[in-house]
Amino acid sequence: MSRPTAPDIVGASCLSHDAALAVVRDDEIVYAAHSERFSRQKMDRYLCDGLLDDVEAHVRIPFEIAYYENQNLKRSRELFAGQYRRLLTTPGARSYLARFPLLRGRPVASHGHHFSHACGGYFTSTFRDASIVVIDGIGEWDTLTAWRASDRTIERVLTVRYPHSIGLFYSGFTDRCGFRPNEEEYIMMGLAAFGDDRYVDHIFDDFIADPRPDRLRFRRNLHRGIRDWRTDLTDIENIAASCQSVTERLLREVFQWVRTELPSKNLVYSGGVALNCVFNGMLAREGWFDNIWIMPEPGDAGSSLGAALAQRGEWVQWRGPYLGHDIGRGLNIDGALRSLVKGKVIGVAHGRAEFGPRALGNRSLLSDPRGPGAKEKVNRIKKRELFRPFAPIILEEHAPEYFEMPLQRVPYMQFVAKCRKPEAIPAVCHVDGTSRVQTLNAAQNASVHQLLNAFYQQTRCPLLLNTSLNIKGEPLVNSAEDARRFSELHGIEIF
Template sequence: MVTWGISGLSHDASLAVLEGDRLLFAGHSERYSRKKNDALLHADLISEGLAYGRPEAIAWYERPYIKKLRHVRAGQLGNALSLSDVPQRYLRSLLPFPLPEIFYADHHQAHAMAGVATSGFAEAVVIVADAIGEFDTFTISRFGRDSGLETLYRRRYPHSLGLLYSAFTRRCGFRPNEDEYIVMGMAAFGTPIHAEQLQEEWLTIEDPGFHLRANVHRGIGEWLPGARPEDLAASIQAVTETVLLRAASWAQRETGISNLVLMGGVALNCVANSKISTECGFDRIWIFPNPGDAGSSVGAAAALHGGPIKWDGPYLGTDIDRPFDVDELLRTLQREGVLALANGRAEFGPRALGNRSLLADPRSPLMKDRVNQIKGREKFRPFAPVILAERAAQYFDMPVPESPYMQFTATSLFPAEFPAVVHADGTSRVQTVTSEQHPNLHALLTAWENATGCPMLLNTSLNSRGEPLVNTWEQAVAFGAREHVRVL
């Protein structure tokens, strides 16, 4: 049976195609429309999904009428009364075929199932932390292959760790629900001197969770108007880490389970993830490469399927079918220091993992500024290294054995040698690569090491600031022409 999982009508619309238990395709609508965080399904995304078969069932990533009750609770009466965001009505106007039956998953169930169905775990603790779904904002569950999900703890709207982080994102001068990762990076330049006052005025931390003292859905205004943004960022980061560490430690003690699945938008906080991995007693941690709402298209389909799914990694989107010439890539890197790599199927998730990437020499102290200029980013923003998995422990104090999806930070052991990929706090968001995971990228890294003695490259997303990752060869070529970077 062909099942389509869909997330949409809020932000980060996506489509996933499941045939039986095999995940065939998953794509972000924004990559097709070129509108960042596009909430609507693009016609070209639908067309590409149809190439894998017309759906016999559709799984939607949340329950729309329960969400409308939350709209009432939040005072969003216009959203509550509107019918434009009813999935059945919306899909009927959009899809070029009669609708099959539509099934609805709970928002946090879709998050959780995207994680557990791809984890390979027979049992796990599952923590889902995000801004808001229908009502749930923070859940801790026990998962068993035979017993399913059992919720052990939940927080509901307006008590939301994700909304609090987004409110501080706005307070620091960035876009909420989009730039939280910038705040995480900025935290390294500040000191959490406001963390105690933040807790006194905005939330109480308790085992295993928290509750807010006020509704922060519309922000926190100009709280502490004289505070430096860097210190505010460090403070909300520290408080977020405390909440997550206490919740994960409680769950491990309560259940005795050694596997942890982290999901929801907060699971993109790789600094917190690293501390959980080293401090909370779990043997294994799994984070689906797309833990936010876009990844819930996979989670909704998995929830309907009801069991583990087969997938071959995050390269699930549009295919750029061009030769991968290691020798030419190596020559370009040696000659120019930077190149745009657009090859293979697009990554499903927010991070470029070698198929829609800017790659550069990490050894030059000038490279960070050069690449930030190419991308139009703030100078303080860090870049990630992609490194041969077999070399990672020689160059980084890894919190986990492997990190193929850039989900953890690690302290650099030789920061002076690789200044372009080491952040202000001495850490790097490491991507490890094995020959099984990505044979082409592994071959390039091997050739680069043989030629230079350096086992890593700088890897960042192939896009300009505020734009989605490039999706097609034509978009990649346009980027290269605009930014004067060779595209291969």
Template sequence: MFAAHAERYSRIKNDAFLHPELIREAGSFGLPDEVVWYERPIVKKIRHLRAGQWGHALSTSDLPRRYLRTVGLPRRTPVSYVGHHEAHAWAGIATSGFDSAAVIVADAIGEFDCFTIFGYSPESGLRLRYRRRYPHSLGLLYSAFTRRCGFKPNEDEYILMGMAAYGQPRHVDDILDTWMSLDTPGYRLTTNVHRGIGDWLPDARPEDLAASMQAVTERVLVEAASWARKEIGAPHLILMGGVALNCVANSVIAREAGFPHLWIFPNPGDAGSSVGAAAARLRRALRWDGPYLGTPIQRDLDIPAVVTSLSTDGVAAVANGAAEFGPRALGNRSLLADPRPVDMKDRVNRVKGREKFRPFAPVIREELLHEYFDVPVPTTPYMQFTARCRAPEAFPAVVHVDGSSRVQSVSRLEHPVLHELLRQWETESGCPVLLNTSLNSRGEPLVNTWREAESFGHREGVRVH
């Protein structure tokens, strides 16, 4: 019925604390019968002890029952707990529409689990088939390389993924020799990298380190998925956890692992585990109509006016309908632009305050997707896969240096407004594609309200619709 990110209310990027306004808005749908927490806190504190994080281990202020009272939930509301990777897995299962599936969960760390493979069927439920536990974390290793390359760990991993296209995977063997060894279906780390890898290989180019870590990640995930296809036998694969935000790796899995059907919940990281925790408690599918579950901006979008702004200014901001639940703008809190001018990427980067090397996503009507992009899945409504653009010279602002695009397809059923906007834009311009990026400035969360959207427009000189 409703799902939203705390950061959209506090305006603090990646805010981990529930916000009173978020609780108030959720409460407008009714008081909860029960709260389900997305991990087991006592088990997590045991891991804190093992990791030497004594402050976290001995603190009691973060215990869920005590913490939830501070954000305004009724004192007598029952609280139950599910395992962290169980919550991740169920967020995928309950929204996939699959009757059975193999499920891979890969993240930095839950309580102890860092990499798990499950089989699911209605008869047997969720069954663990493989696990790697702390400190053997693929996610932590990727975050360590994010820091090594000069970015913020646990936040800028997507930048490392984009940088990888500028490098060569020259250091794959160095990574395997120094930090990890591969087994079937997974891996183990030879060193705990929770605190980073320092200035490892100080003379290496960051671009080559990024490409090498990306290649290792893809290899681990493809081999794990191939093993799951053989050993579990389900025709469907679900990817969850923060690592499932790696759309380049997702595309390699889709092409190479042999699964005909692949599902990734559009919010596969910890924020999405709020949905997963509820689903794990219920142990059944949820009604899933799409990710537009957050704060509504109740304004009718003037589509011809948006097309006019795009035609005259080249860019237009759209803030309309319910906010997206997930890290990516999917048409309701979006900055749109004409992808054809060669300078448009630099222009939008200046508006956003981003690094020049980072790519932007194209958005296109679903029925035209495969005509313009060689995407490895039937549809990609949530920007979860990269694809080779079939006409890169036509849309230079949305094609990365390696010729790929992280594409979003739009169906008339799931997002009729954006679908119609794309249709009218093509009628006016002859171009079937728009550049789509999040409506926010550097270091800020997506705008949540119309007032915030207007502030963005005044600040950046962009018309807001």
């Protein structure tokens, strides 16, 4: 490794939701982790001592701090929106960061919310030219932006501002369906597969004034909630399906505009809406772009890394999402294999934790996907809704045999694919015949690949059910102590 030529940069995202810190040194991502994994408070908006201790073990002093948004600009929007309690109770970013001895006295630079998203995607990609799209609930004022990127220069070409927001639209319907907005949108997305989009016309009439991305307008401020919308409708599966359908139409308009107006066919997509894997699969199948890159953590936690990269202004080497806390032990492949072959649900907790919302093999629950009761067994352990889907992790070379792959490689569970053999792997095939696929090769994760390959050699099944090592409402297992506690409470052997 070459000697560092510039100070480390610590990127910080906090005081809103899902706080995180990242450390960048030259062209290397040294560390990135969520605060919730240490505090054990889901979507924790504050930093915590455990996270700071981990950062201190990885960062070189002196270092600089990059903050993920312009707080003064954000406060002007909060004032406009009447969010007086948040405005009065949220501390200033600089004074808040100075509460922590490690961060006190360090130079702090702030970067725009959407610019941090854009840089996080662009500078972790391999693209020298790119069309960048950022879509979320809300930044300071921006809710949707598009950017032209070429040779380190990122130029904004499209802006949609608050209160008009595709992200807030989806969150509003998440709330209307009885789930927690800004947290459980993925649950509504899973529920949508059980319904039909019979209320699309109602939603367009009631909410959409102009769907064109350069003129996008909603008829009401969705930030204030829509629980009063057509209260006579109680079939939430059809409401969810209709919202998903309208969202897909709006997003198609956005990406068709980008394809037409911007020169690059390399797409970088970021922001919380980029976690909608159902639309992502549709987008990939359309073939509008030659390459698509979605950072495994495209949401606000990922903007801790994005802010650091905005400050650095250079590409980093993306070596994978295993950037968090190191549990200090390897994977017991032989023990895990013996239990899986016997039909047991097992946990794996080894190496460094994933950065992002998906468990990708280092903090996972794994199970044989072939048995008729496998899905129900895992759902009982996780104490979650029975309608929610599970994802498969599959040897990359076997993926086309089981799924209609939207892309050759989908290593981060970001794209939904049609299942070719639903009867063979019922535990990982959703009610609509799709799966959120994770392909795996040895370069991504050597030990999990070895386990999966060994399972294939014994069973001729090249995939496993892979879900997060947690129960509903809790963050993923992070430390060895978390793993021990989970095993004792839920009777799951962890390897």
